[in-house]
Amino acid sequence: MFTRIQSVVRNIPRGKVSSYGAVAKAAGFPGAARQVVWALRQTKGLPWHRVVAAGGRIALPGEAGFEQRMRLESEGVSFSGSRVRMAECEFVFAPSKKAKRLTTKDTKKHKGKSGSR
DSSP: OHHHHHHHHHTSOTTOBEEHHHHHHHTTOTTOHHHHHHHHHHOTTSOGGGEEOGGGBOOOOHHHHHHHHHHHHHTTOOEETTEEOHHHHBOOOOOOSSOOOOOHHHHHHHHHHHTOO
């Protein structure tokens, strides 16, 4: 699951953003926005700053949120107040033939690998 999420995040180009929910859906796991957050936390080298909350909101608190905004502004992402102008800067993923819905079988595989239930 995390490998597919990481691959999707790597495809977001400079100057564009996507939401946690859109990344999850593009990876084939609609409704798994929280897992996108976990994948971003666990992976070094991803352009994590290009993923924002719904509506363009920066969800990270304090300095992390400030850093995210600074990184996005340095890439040319525009803001309206505290939110990204999603109409201008949102990266829309092309429908993928590889993306599939998360099945019960996939969930069991994922849980078995992480050791938590």
